[in-house]
Amino acid sequence: xxxxxxxxxxxxxxxxxxxxxxxxxxxxxxxxxxxxxxxxxxxxxxxxxxxxxxxxxxxxxxxxxxxxxxxxxxxxxxxxxxxxxxxxxxxxxxxxxxxxxxxxxxxxxxxxxxxxxxxxxxxxxxxxxxxxxxxxxxxxxxxxxxxxxxxxxxxxxxxxxxxxxxxxxxxxxxxxxxxxxxxxxxxxxxxxxxxxxxxxxxxxxxxxxxxxxxxxxxxxxxxxxxxxxxxxxxxxxxxxxxxxxxxxxxxxxxxxxxxxxxxxxxxxxxxxxxxxxxxxxxxxxxxxxxxxxxxxxxxxxxxxxxxxxxxxxxxxxxxxxxxxxxxxxxxxxxxxxxxxxxxxxxxxxxxxxxxxxxxxxxxxxxxxxxxxxxxxxxxxxxxxxxxxxxxxxxxxxxxxxxxxxxxxxxxxxxxxxxxxxxxxxxxxxxxxxxxxxxxxxxxxxxxxxxxxx
Numbered sequence: 001x002x003x004x005x006x007x008x009x010x011x012x013x014x015x016x017x018x019x020x021x022x023x024x025x026x027x028x029x030x031x032x033x034x035x036x037x038x039x040x041x042x043x044x045x046x047x048x049x050x051x052x053x054x055x056x057x058x059x060x061x062x063x064x065x066x067x068x069x070x071x072x073x074x075x076x077x078x079x080x081x082x083x084x085x086x087x088x089x090x091x092x093x094x095x096x097x098x099x100x101x102x103x104x105x106x107x108x109x110x111x112x113x114x115x116x117x118x119x120x121x122x123x124x125x126x127x128x129x130x131x132x133x134x135x136x137x138x139x140x141x142x143x144x145x146x147x148x149x150x151x152x153x154x155x156x157x158x159x160x161x162x163x164x165x166x167x168x169x170x171x172x173x174x175x176x177x178x179x180x181x182x183x184x185x186x187x188x189x190x191x192x193x194x195x196x197x198x199x200x201x202x203x204x205x206x207x208x209x210x211x212x213x214x215x216x217x218x219x220x221x222x223x224x225x226x227x228x229x230x231x232x233x234x235x236x237x238x239x240x241x242x243x244x245x246x247x248x249x250x251x252x253x254x255x256x257x258x259x260x261x262x263x264x265x266x267x268x269x270x271x272x273x274x275x276x277x278x279x280x281x282x283x284x285x286x287x288x289x290x291x292x293x294x295x296x297x298x299x300x301x302x303x304x305x306x307x308x309x310x311x312x313x314x315x316x317x318x319x320x321x322x323x324x325x326x327x328x329x330x331x332x333x334x335x336x337x338x339x340x341x342x343x344x345x346x347x348x349x350x351x352x353x354x355x356x357x358x359x360x361x362x363x364x365x366x367x368x369x370x371x372x373x374x375x376x377x378x379x380x381x382x383x384x385x386x387x388x389x390x391x392x393x394x395x396x397x398x399x400x401x402x403x404x405x406x407x408x409x410x411x412x413x414x415x416x417x418x419x420x421x422x423x424x425x426x427x428x429x430x431x432x433x434x435x436x437x438x439x440x441x442x443x444x445x446x447x448x449x450x451x452x453x
Contacts, residue, residue: 027417037070044078051158053082057091073104074304077113084117092117102253108134112141119148143171150179170202178213181218189215190224197406202241204231206241220228222255229264246276253284268305278304279312284320295328310342314351321355329355346378358387364396390422398422 040063047056053284060079076099084094104110111134118127120213131137131145142165150156156177165172173196175374180189196202204212209232216224229248231240237244245268252261265273265281278301285294298316301308310410313336320329333352335340349372365385371377382404389398402419 008212015331018135022284035107037075041072041074041078044075048078048082048084048085052087054227057086057088071102071105074111076102076104077109080110080113080117084120086111087121088122094122105133107134108136108138108141112138112144113233116140116144119144119151122152124149124152124154139167139169139172140193143169143175146172147175150175150182150283153182155183155185155256156181168202170196170205170208171203173200174205174208174211177208177215181211181215186215186218190219195453197227203235206232206237206244209237209244210247213251217251217254220255222252223256225251225255228262238264242272242274242277245281246274247275249280249284253280253287256282258288258290274304274305275308275312276308277305279309279315279452282319283315286315287324289319289322291319291323291325306404308341310345310348313342314347317348317351317355321351323339324359326359326361333368345370346380348382349378353384354388357384357391360388360392362388362394366397366400369404377408379405386418393422393425395422395426395428432440 033263040059044056047053047059052362056078060075071266076095080092080095080099083095094175094180094279097394098107099110099114111130115127115130115134115380118124118130123155123181126150129306131141134141145157145160146165149155149161159176162168162172162176172435173192176192177189177196178313180192193204193208193215194206195222196208209228210345212228213225216228225248228251230247231239232244238248243352245264246342249261252258252264261281261284268277282297282301286290294316298308301312316332317329320326320332329352333348336345336348336436342348349368353369356362369378369381369385372381382401386398386405387402389395389401398419423429
């Protein structure tokens, strides 16, 4: 059984088969021994760390009457992790009590699992209590709390704890880079990255490079992008990790250098290019208003056997929209739906409706907006149509759009004012006054600083 579990570590059905066999042969009802406890903990670990943590709790309850005296620190570490994954707070509290009762409160692995659970729940009072009472902490313990603080947006507390760490590894540094980037402190992120290499003497991993690339994108600093590119090239990350090359393509494009993005794309061997590689390049072209190149990239992508996803289609639609290639955009949208590539979401509909609205093709925009499924909140689509009607003076469609908006959201008086202005421009003064009167009747306040006229 141990051999099977080790040979197929990620196969759920193998784990379940062994679980069933132990149940059938009565092993789970016998007094525990070292071999059985090892197999039990291995199964528990598979369940706890996999996608089925409830089965870990079921297994524990199944054997508790027979095994209660044989459970060890690993058992409770996996059970606590299961509670965290299931978001079972009350059960987690119960296991914490059992851990203390059995004397595992000094075990670094159990306590780190408890710390991770409380961090996942966002219960930092309990997390700090566990952390402060630990007689021994390892590097994982520190990283769990710092990563959790970053995840919940407590960046100052995370940095304070980070500075107190007796030792740091690349996970510690990368967590802080992520933290500063998440609050748009891009300079802080870059300073930590530089400190990691220069003062900490720690070489970045591919994960670190992906994290700092987000900060560079926020900076829009092309020189920093080139520096990171050179560093990743020197370390062999571009050749070994296509996700790093993909990220650099995106970063170059967002820093304004589509030439460097395109050059890097061409350097990636055709067989290594994946969906993200192609989409990053197509999105880069779209971002720079290069509709022709975006279309060519999109077509080459399909010829290479890569199926586009929703982001790819949205990038090309935006490229067509900003380049005035309305008919190409509409045809692409219809092909996307007709060929079953992607189920359109609000952004796809928004791109096409905006494109048609800009071109004054309001009847088509209205028709597409009416095709949106009910579960999608389409108020922004109808406001786009209403705005286009204001530009092109189409009162009938504007009125339909206004009533659609009011059926979903009545709180913004600007919609009424915009409709009133459209009617006024068409000489329909009495109807325009009716819309303005509705603002008072429905106690709607036009938001200061937002003009619909």
